[in-house]
Structure formats: C-alpha cells, structure tokens
Amino acid sequence: MSAPREQFGSKLGFILAAAGSAVGIGNMVGFPVAATKNGGGAFLLIYAIFVLVICLPVMLAEMAVGRHSQKDPLGAYNKLSGGAAGWRLAGWLSIITPFMIAVFYMVITVWIFGYLFHSVTGDLNMLADPSTFGSFINSPSVFIFLGIVTALVYLILLGGVQEGIEKAAKLLMPTLFFMLIGMVIFVLTLDNAFAGVEYYLIPDFSKITASTVSSALSQAFFSLSLGMGIMITYGSYLNRSNGVPGAAKMVALTDTAVAFIAGLMIIPAVFSFNPDTNTSELSDSSVSLIFSFLPKIFLALQATIGYLGASIVASVFFLLVFFAAITSLVSILEVPNAALMDERDMTRKSSLMVLGVAMLVLALVSITSFGMVDFFTQFVGYAGQSKSFFDVLVDVFYDTILPFNGFLICIFVIYRWKKANFNAELDHGEPSYEGSFFEKYVDFSVGTFIPVILLLIFINTVALKFFGQGLIG
Numbered sequence: 001m002s003a004p005r006e007q008f009g010s011k012l013g014f015i016l017a018a019a020g021s022a023v024g025i026g027n028m029v030g031f032p033v034a035a036t037k038n039g040g041g042a043f044l045l046i047y048a049i050f051v052l053v054i055c056l057p058v059m060l061a062e063m064a065v066g067r068h069s070q071k072d073p074l075g076a077y078n079k080l081s082g083g084a085a086g087w088r089l090a091g092w093l094s095i096i097t098p099f100m101i102a103v104f105y106m107v108i109t110v111w112i113f114g115y116l117f118h119s120v121t122g123d124l125n126m127l128a129d130p131s132t133f134g135s136f137i138n139s140p141s142v143f144i145f146l147g148i149v150t151a152l153v154y155l156i157l158l159g160g161v162q163e164g165i166e167k168a169a170k171l172l173m174p175t176l177f178f179m180l181i182g183m184v185i186f187v188l189t190l191d192n193a194f195a196g197v198e199y200y201l202i203p204d205f206s207k208i209t210a211s212t213v214s215s216a217l218s219q220a221f222f223s224l225s226l227g228m229g230i231m232i233t234y235g236s237y238l239n240r241s242n243g244v245p246g247a248a249k250m251v252a253l254t255d256t257a258v259a260f261i262a263g264l265m266i267i268p269a270v271f272s273f274n275p276d277t278n279t280s281e282l283s284d285s286s287v288s289l290i291f292s293f294l295p296k297i298f299l300a301l302q303a304t305i306g307y308l309g310a311s312i313v314a315s316v317f318f319l320l321v322f323f324a325a326i327t328s329l330v331s332i333l334e335v336p337n338a339a340l341m342d343e344r345d346m347t348r349k350s351s352l353m354v355l356g357v358a359m360l361v362l363a364l365v366s367i368t369s370f371g372m373v374d375f376f377t378q379f380v381g382y383a384g385q386s387k388s389f390f391d392v393l394v395d396v397f398y399d400t401i402l403p404f405n406g407f408l409i410c411i412f413v414i415y416r417w418k419k420a421n422f423n424a425e426l427d428h429g430e431p432s433y434e435g436s437f438f439e440k441y442v443d444f445s446v447g448t449f450i451p452v453i454l455l456l457i458f459i460n461t462v463a464l465k466f467f468g469q470g471l472i473g
C-alpha cells in the first residue's frame with residue numbers, strides 16, 4: 001500500500017496555491033502589453049468576458065477531473081476513461097505540455113532572477129543599457145542563476161503539498177499583492193501617470209480585430225494556467241468536502257484582478273517616462289518589455305528619487321515578478337512530478353530527482369540556444385524562419401498546444417466521463433451549485449461551443465505558426 005494521497009490543508013490553501021499558479025509573468029507583463037496594444041478598455045472587456053464565459057468552465061472541468069480521480073492527469077484520463085488508449089494519449093499530452101512549458105518558463109525566471117540580483121547589487125545603470133540583455137543571456141552567470149532558481153523550486157516541491165506548495169503560496173501571494181499595490185501607488189504619483197491610466201482604460205473599439213479577439217482568449221487561457229494539467233493535479237489534492245466552483249471563481253477573480261492591477265503599474269510608468277508614448281514603441285513581447293524597456297524607465301527615476309531610490313523600485317519590481325514566476329513554476333513542475341509518483345510509484349524525493357535531471361538538461365539546451373551553441377540556436381526552420389530550440393518550445397507548447405488540451409478536457413468530461421458524473425462531482429462539497437443557472441451554463445458550454453472555439457483557435461495557430469498563413473486575423 002502506498003502512502004495516502006497528500007492534500008492541501010484548507011480550501012484557502014488550495015485557492016492560494018492555484019492562484020499562485022495562475023498569477024505569473026503572463027499577468028505581470030503579458031497582460032498589460034496585450035491590453036495597451038489592443039485597444040485598452042476594449043481589450044479588458046473582451047478578456048473579462050472570456051475569463052467568465054470560456055475559461056472558468058474549463059477550469060471547473062479540470063478541477064473536477066482531478067478531485068474525482070485523485071490522480072495526476074495521466075492517471076486521471078486513464079482511470080475515468082477505463083483505460084482507453086486514445087485518452088491515455090490525451091493524458092500524456094497533459095504531462096509533456098507542462099514539462100516543456102516549465103523549461104522555457106524556467107529560462108525566463110532565471111533571467112528575472114539575474115535582473116533582480118543586479119538591481120539589488122546596484123547595477124541598474126548597466127541593466128538600462130540597451131546592449132545588456134543580449135550579453136546577459138549569453139554570459140556564464142546565467143548558469144549560476146539557473147542553479148539557484150532550480151534549487152529554490154526543488155526545495156519547495158520537496159516540502160510536499162502542504163509544507164512546500166501551500167506554505168510557499170501562503171507566504172508569497174500576500175507579499176506579492178502588497179508589493180504590487182505599493183508599486184501602483186508609487187507609480188501613480190509620478191508626473192503624467194494619469195495619461196497612462198487613460199490610455200489603459202479608455203476603450204478603443206477600432207483596434208479590435210479577429211486576431212485581437214483570438215489573442216485575448218489565448219492570453220486568458222494561459223493566464224489561468226489551463227491546458228497544462230495543473231488544475232487537474234491541484235484538484236487531486238483537494239479534499240472532497242471543499243467546494244470546487246466557489247474556489248475556481250476565486251482563483252479566476254484573483255488572477256484577473258492581479259493582471260488588471262499590474263496594468264495600472266506598468267502602463268502609467270511607461271507614460272510618465274515618455275508622455276508621448278505610442279503603442280508601436282511599446283515592445284512587441286513581454287520579454288523585451290521586462291528586460292529592455294522597463295530598466296530604462298527605472299533608471300530615469302533617479303532624477304527624482306536618486307539612484308538608490310530607483311534601484312529599490314527596480315528591485316521591488318523584479319522581486320514581484322520573481323515571486324509570481326516561482327509559484328507558477330512550482331505548480332507546473334508538480335504535474336510531471338505527480339505523474340511519476342502516481343504512475344511509477346516513486347517517492348517524492350526520487351521522482352524529483354529524475355525530473356530535476358531531465359529539467360536541467362533541457363533548461364541548459366534552451367539557455368544555450370541564444371547564441372552560445374550554434375546547433376541549438378539554429379535548431380530548425382519553418383514558415384520561412386530559422387528557429388532556436390527555445391523558439392520551438394514557445395511556438396509548440398505555449399502558443400499552440402494549450403487550446404488543444406482545453407478542447408480535449410471538454411470533450412472528455414462531457415462525452416466520456418459524462419455530464420451526470422461531472423455535475424455530481426461539482427455538487428459535492430457545494431450543494432448550492434446543484435441545479436443552479438451556472439451549472440446549466442457550464443454543462444451546456446463545455447459540451448458545445450467552448451470546445452469548438454478552442455479547436456478553431458488551435459487550427460488557426462497551427463496554420464499561422466507553422467505554415468505562415470492564418471485563417472483569421
């Protein structure tokens with residue numbers, strides 16, 4: 001007999017851990033960038049609708065499958081489908097996807113940690129130099145930072161569900177929230193900050209196109225940590241007396257609120273730096289925003305608050321993003337970890353060992369694929385472009401697979417596991433859900449238009465990414 005399954009200590013612990021997973025780099029920078037480029041308030045509105053109408057039901061599907069099966073995603077698909085080979089494949093996909101996303105997310109977290117280190121040690125003027133990012137990512141110091149971040153994540157995971165994951169979330173999430181609020185208050189006192197607030201909040205519906213709509217959905221899906229097996233795994237650690245729908249709502253609300261507030265920190269800071277900012281200057285990607293654009297803005301603060309003050313602001317910012325990233329990394333690595341423990345009967349320690357080695361190897365390959373090693377830098381070519389190993393991970397796992405995994409879980413829950421079982425699971429621990437309008441909506445949507453939309457997004461992304469030709473937008 002193996003040991004009884006680990007569990008979160010309380011519903012609050014579960015909500016904080018799941019919100020810790022959801023709140024990540026995507027909220028802190030991805031969302032503000034996407035919102036400013038895509039019509040401000042108009043994007044916010046579409047995003048909020050997607051969270052409510054599409055993502056929340058998918059989150060319920062994942063959590064219900066996890067809590068009912070008390071298994072990792074591979075085991076869950078297997079158990080609830082009676083071992084059907086096709087569904088096993090879906091299970092595998094929800095183990096491989098998080099593992100691969102963890103690799104590239106680890107690389108970005110390592111860079112964030114590096115920038116945090118340099119802000120704290122007084123090198124802000126170096127970070128603000130436009131050539132720094134390129135040289136930093138190819139410098140030997142990234143290996144040291146990789147070692148530190150890996151050790152930290154593994155220590156948390158080694159602590160287990162209650163003593164590791166839950167404790168870390170209980171400490172990091174409230175701290176993150178207070179730092180974020182502090183930063184927003186500070187940024188709003190800067191000159192011209194309100195031009196940024198206006199820009200962020202006033203809707204410009206003319207910027208809304210088919211591709212904006214599809215990117216809002218992808219952003220929401222990623223931000224809520226869906227399609228990665230995380231909510232299945234965390235759900236499997238939830239005691240059946242704790243209600244799922246209420247918890248899922250809290251997670252979605254927290255994640256969306258944090259993304260929204262992060263926008264109130266970033267956009268006004270950008271506008272106070274340059275009141276005439278137009279969005280085409282706002283970097284295309286989150287990566288260039290964090291590592292090239294923001295350090296410049298922080299350094300410019302020295303005119304008003306001195307170099308030390310500017311360095312403190314930069315340090316708080318990077319610490320904030322680092323905390324957000326760590327709780328996400330922990331959650332995503334717990335998925336393959338749970339699979340090794342459940343499916344191979346390994347202890348947490350030995351499973352983390354295996355995973356750690358595999359993870360480090362792939363992280364090293366990714367980290368050297370920005371120029372250090374030619375083979376990984378020019379790894380493959382498609383859609384007329386040469387792609388590094390890192391690019392491939394981003395294109396395949398981050399950009400493409402998530403909606404497909406979402407499609408699979410919807411079909412699975414309604415047509416294989418069956419609606420009645422799904423509902424019974426959600427009613428358990430939350431009797432008021434039974435027969436509610438929300439229940440009817442979730443049932444209907446998960447069985448009909450949600451999977452259709454997710455499949456369309458998947459097909460469009462494949463066409464766009466790999467064949468250079470989108471179907472919409």
Ligand code: PHE
Pocket residue numbers: 021022023024025026027101102105222223224225328329331332
């Ligand atoms: N929700 C996370 C974010 O917004 C996405 C994520 C979760 C990525 C877990 C990796 C691991 O950044």
